[in-house]
Amino acid sequence: MPLLSDFHNHSCLSPCGSLEMSPRLLASTAAARGVRLLALTDHNSSLNCPAFDSACKAAGIIPLFGMEACTLEEVHVLCLFGHLDAAMAFSEAWNRLLPVIPNVPAKMGDQVYVDEEDTIIGEVEYYLGVGADLGLDGIGTYVHGFGGLVIPAHVDRAAFSMTSQLGFIMKGPWAALECVRIPPATDTLGYPLTTSSDAHHPEHIARRPFLLETESDELLPNGPDSASGIDMKALAAALKRRPRG
Amino acid sequence: MTIREMAQELGCELVQGVFEDIELTGGYTSDLLSDVMAHARAGEALITIQAHKNTVAVASLANLPVIVACNSRPIPPDMIEAAQDEGIAILRTKETQYQVSGRLFALFAASADRAI
Numbered sequence: 001m002p003l004l005s006d007f008h009n010h011s012c013l014s015p016c017g018s019l020e021m022s023p024r025l026l027a028s029t030a031a032a033r034g035v036r037l038l039a040l041t042d043h044n045s046s047l048n049c050p051a052f053d054s055a056c057k058a059a060g061i062i063p064l065f066g067m068e069a070c071t072l073e074e075v076h077v078l079c080l081f082g083h084l085d086a087a088m089a090f091s092e093a094w095n096r097l098l099p100v101i102p103n104v105p106a107k108m109g110d111q112v113y114v115d116e117e118d119t120i121i122g123e124v125e126y127y128l129g130v131g132a133d134l135g136l137d138g139i140g141t142y143v144h145g146f147g148g149l150v151i152p153a154h155v156d157r158a159a160f161s162m163t164s165q166l167g168f169i170m171k172g173p174w175a176a177l178e179c180v181r182i183p184p185a186t187d188t189l190g191y192p193l194t195t196s197s198d199a200h201h202p203e204h205i206a207r208r209p210f211l212l213e214t215e216s217d218e219l220l221p222n223g224p225d226s227a228s229g230i231d232m233k234a235l236a237a238a239l240k241r242r243p244r245g
Numbered sequence: 246m247t248i249r250e251m252a253q254e255l256g257c258e259l260v261q262g263v264f265e266d267i268e269l270t271g272g273y274t275s276d277l278l279s280d281v282m283a284h285a286r287a288g289e290a291l292i293t294i295q296a297h298k299n300t301v302a303v304a305s306l307a308n309l310p311v312i313v314a315c316n317s318r319p320i321p322p323d324m325i326e327a328a329q330d331e332g333i334a335i336l337r338t339k340e341t342q343y344q345v346s347g348r349l350f351a352l353f354a355a356s357a358d359r360a361i
Contacts, residue, residue, distance in 0.1 A: 016302075070279075073277075074277055074278060074279060099279060099283055101279075101282050101283060101306075104306055107302070107305045107306050108302055108305075108306055127282070127306070129278075129299070129302075130278075130279040130282065131277065131278075131279040158297060158321075159295070159297040159298075159299060160299070164295075
């Protein structure tokens with residue numbers, strides 16, 4: 001059976017995300033709505049991924065970890081990892097590439113991370129909605145170095161996308177392209193396409209999932225409780241089977 | 246020069262008119278919002294083609310009281326709504342960022358003493 005998947009979701013760590021969007025609420029709601037492979041992708045940070053890992057285990061779904069990185073061109077790119085440690089290492093490295101602009105929670109929103117019981121354990125004091133000092137030409141190699149894969153986000157949207165920032169889809173080592181709608185109105189150069197909820201509020205959870213032609217034992221060859229996480233080669237192979245534009 | 250005076254001088258369409266008509270200190274032209282956050286100064290007009298809700302958030306963070314959307318960019322309703330909440334004016338013009346910047350620079354010439 002194909003896996004209902006959703007690779008683009010925010011939590012209370014994203015300044016534009018709802019404060020009630022704890023990783024636990026995201027995972028339990030997505031699971032209740034039928035999603036079986038779920039990613040947490042806050043803006044430029046993975047600090048809520050440890051709580052998300054526990055929440056997905058409790059909800060009985062497969063977690064993917066990472067972030068929605070913002071490049072130098074202010075293009076949003078999903079960076080996804082099959083293992084929590086890889087995502088956390090990437091997040092730490094990526095954050096050294098961000099300009100340090102103090103966040104003003106009253107204006108831009110809260111940026112808090114929580115434990116598995118939704119208790120706030122910290123707050124990011126610099127604004128996460130910024131572009132890093134690394135461009136689209138470098139992000140693929142950079143993420144691959146941490147064992148992740150890269151999916152440019154909402155390529156057919158009018159803000160923070162390849163279309164809005166460049167005016168075209170740039171070739172690169174993309175595992176797929178995320179679209180708001182399939183078929184997209186833009187030329188996607190034959191890349192496999194996904195949709196994603198881009199949930200910032202509870203009512204957005206699982207609004208635009210997609211089907212991934214794979215099985216959970218293909219993604220988790222060592223079993224669901226294995227510490228090795230998702231086999232990213234198997235995930236990349238499954239994404240290649242997605243419809244293309 | 247206040248926001249309304251600037252709108253008149255530039256012949257801009259006033260898309261969002263709920264704001265305090267304060268004195269402007271200058272302008273900042275950029276289509277990269279991270280750059281705006283890092284370098285624009287409070288009281289400046291933001292000249293850009295980035296016509297979406299996030300532009301309002303950045304203008305709010307940087308205390309920029311007016312956004313001038315160039316090239317006749319469509320202004321989405323959620324952007325107007327956010328700007329109303331923040332009291333940030335939105336002007337729209339068919340001119341380019343270059344044309345608007347040039348005209349504003351001349352208008353501000355007397356006070357254009359920003360350090361380089």
